[in-house]
Amino acid sequence: MTSQEEGTVARTAPEEGTVARTAPEEGTVARTAPEEETGVEGGELELRTGALPSLDGSDGAVAPTPASPRPRRRRMRVVLIAACAVVVAVAAGGAALGVFGGGGDEAEASAPSGPPATTKVKRATLTSSQTLDGQLGYGDTAAVQAPSSSGSAQSGQQGGGAASSGIVTWMPSDGDTITRGKPVYKVNQQSVPLLYGSVPLYRTLQPGSSGSDVKMLEQNLRALGYKGFTVDDTYTSDTASAVEEWQDDLGRTETGEVKAGDAVVASGARRVAKAELAVGDALAGDVLTWTGTDRVISVDLPVQYADLAKKGGKSTVTLPDNTTVTAVVTDIGTPTSSGDSSGSGSQSGGNGSDSAGSGSSNATVPVELKVEDAKKLGSYQAASVSVEFAAEARSNVLAVPISALFALPGGGYAVEVVTGTKTEYREVKLGMFGNGMVEISGTGITAGTVVGVPK
Template sequence: MVLVAGAATAAAVGIGDAGPAERTGGDLPPQTAQVTRQTLQDSVEVIGDLGYGAADTAPGWIDGVVTRMPAAGAVISQGQAVYRVDDQPVVLLYGTVAAYRTVGPGAAGKDVRQLETNLKALGYQGFDVDDRFSAGTAAAVRRWQRALGLPQTGRVELGQVLYAAGPIRIDAVTAGVNQPTGGGQPVLTYTGTGRTITVRLEVTEQRLARVGVPVTVRMPDGTETPGRVERVATVVDEQTTGDAAPTTMIEVLVSLRDATAARGVEAAVVTVGFTAAEHVDVLTVPIAALVALAEGGYGVEVVDGSATRYLPVRPGLFAHGRVEVTGDGLAAGMTVGMPG
């Protein structure tokens, strides 16, 4: 929008003034440029942080003493122990409903279906996967508990499982071995195992980032790999010094199409290329070549030897100092006037 406004402030001229007047020397435009045919992209490259995305916190609900804790960077999958309290495992299961209660015979709800889905995936049978905790579910839970070395109660206590969308990677440990836990106090933080890139854009660049659009990621070694915008959110950065107002930014989460592109790279600064629009094989001129016409619209001053004339044009895509233009009689290779 600023670029368009800049063009609109050029001195207004009329087509009636645009007859091919013969000019010489100082009467001609002080500078000229060529009309070119090219592919014009509204694009920008920004710096991003390659990592594993935002970390979630695992609260400890089982009262006791931490007897085993994973190391940062460890990857844990469905059915495996995340950590141990009083030498009993807190187990990772998959799902989007957080564990919020003890479930046992007679319980019903989405969390019951989620538990049964996990039991089925782990090879346990004898129950229907539904929203009801049946006697068959309780029997399967007892078999699962026996395999884990847990008391065979047939119910799952709050805090005995941690639900996550998939495999997790331990980000940081907040409760060490030999320390007490319980009451929902933080035990550790974790992320998913997929590689993600976090980018922050100015609000004026929000057009570049839409969920699902492709991007190009340049790795630290210079290689390029495709990515995809997964999430776009507005965030506010609170200023920590002075009286500066908070800054609103657009936070973009990008995934890598080929996860192997980040193999061996734990964390790094990468360059992400966003393209909001691409117009192929169009005529372009420098933005400064646009002039506002007195009768409305825009034109360019075509220079032909010692003569000039104003040709009406319709601006299109603005990008990287140039603008797409269309108009009768306009052709690649023409010379247009520019301000000094």
Template sequence: MSLTEPDTNSPPDDGLRSDQPPGTRRGRRTVLAGAAVTTVLAAVAAGVFVLRGEDDAGRPAQAGPLPPRTTEVTRQSLKDTRTVDGELGFGPTTAVTGRRVGTITGVPKTGDRIARGQPVYAVDAEPVPLLYGALPAYRSLVPGVEGEDVRQLEENLWSLGYRGFTVDDDYTEATAEAVADWQEDLGVPETGVLELGRAVFAPGEIRVDSVKATVGAAATAGGEVLTYTGRAKAVTAALDTTDQRLAAKDAEVTVTLPDDTTVRGRVHDVATVIEPATGPNEQPATKVEVVVALDDPQAQQAATPYALAAVDVTFTAGTRENVLTVPVAALLALPAGGFGVEVVTGATTRHVPVSMGLFASGRVEVSGEGLAEGTVVGMPK
């Protein structure tokens, strides 16, 4: 990648198809199965779940009016899922701000990929290269200083092929000699010191998302030069704060692409963000931003044709294997408190208190005395 003034006559060659903008695929959907407990309580308050008769739970079976409909207790696996809108791209953007004063003499193009040791931009005809590391540069590194940032620099020097020093957290004279050799190869002053602003640190290879500076503009301390993303395809989704439990680090999710292909993803990063108010009478909203990594090579390949696209992200809130379930509508509010079901045996019925577990897809996990697979229970009209 060479640093040149951006060519305004040629769009960036991303190697990706960008002819399908976000929002053009089928309508978005949000599954709200996780709110079933709240729904049940609200339905009780509204009188949806009512007893047919006045007998207490546990009273022997009585002959009388039968429920209008019945269903059977089933044994199955329940999976509580939540599907939200997501955006397929390259994940969140990060800004690169200048730390040196001078003149911008080179910038990349939008879509450029930059690897370790390659220039991100140039000031006064001197390249500012990319180095890998999670810790941003915050001071000049000179012989005698110690710290994790020293180790980070030495790991990069070693990966670039420079030797003669020990990779540790001490900036020794041997480290300075390796830095001077590196600076000679870069064509910058061979000081043996890594001054603040002479390199950009990022977790790995980057993709230039947008270029803010122009060739010939003044380089100022704190001036934004460009923004970048990671190189791999990723999905960004926003959850309500009440759903933060879904976004467990490294949790598996399913991503549905615009062509209805489903691929596996993994929760890579979770952050709380404040969305500004959109109107004078609205308040800022707090959201949980989730970045989903598509680690599977097949997932990356399936996502490659789309530069940006709207997708569905399905989170799994809970799973219960081989449990007894009934439709949520079969639950009754018992006079003594709690919930139960109306068990139907021939021409008689009795109310059986139940303990409830996972809610999913309109059904609820239940357990109670005498309940078994195939037990007939009442249902409302």
């Protein structure tokens, strides 16, 4: 070892594994390397568990420099406080989003944006119903037959008389309306007029005759403007005088007597459905078919729904353009079978026969309805329609749209009640369904309660 100069400090090489330390100069402060800043990556504070990282980058080692320990503890304390704040905020957010545990009866949820749409529970009248296909038209058709040459009635139509044979010289057109006193057809240039009534001309009426057919004739004569006789059920000479005047106006021979076949009797004005004979044809068979003049709805009601139709009952009819009109049941027939090989007018309501037996599983009841305000039918003359028959009605019940119901996992139903910024599923009991609504009841369900529904 060499001698050191005066005023110098002897320096030796550090032993292997030791850390060289130098004393700070007088008046200076020992400094360590700056610590890396603990920032938030991607704008989020990442919470970690386990030992905090060392400031010099080693895992779990403590930095050897003893200087300035207090600032680091403050920074660590700030980090922990911030982490606790974030945990509290996340928990609060979970509550706000309805992230709950537990198995309570009511599932409560806060919905900042609410359900897609809402509606209110309201009081309403609900009607359960059955909708069936119907046909708009003029009702059943009936045939007007030529009178038989023997003078006997044929298939409900009178025969004989001056017009019992001959050549057709005039016919109405399809769609024409025939009213009282107007010709139904002409044969040998003689008019065969229409009379209103329920009793056909089945015999010769002359002075001394009496009966309901006499009264029917006199009522028609009076309605056509003929006078000088008393309207009763006795055919007098005064009646004969009025008949002669009527025959003269018709261009017929004035006999004062009325024979079967001299007129056609119907319940009212008729609309010609189809002319079966043409001018020049011999008067025989079906002359024409006709219907009533009012448009009606015909429905073949399955027997299981027969109790839905009551005479005078109202139904809602939907037309092809989706407009609705109100119709009243005017006629209910007897059960007929849709499998009847005779094909007796399943669309027109049938003729009241039951050749296949009313016990058939395909049996239907012909029902006819009349539209109250015919103007609402527009220009429709014949069309397929839908008829809604009311089955039951309940008034002043609490109701919501059917779409507001939620099926519960264990059975039953609930509605999503909106209360302020929260929603709450409340179990409800269901009542009648009708008109797209459902009757509900339950705790906290009152008129005006706001519930969620799909858009």
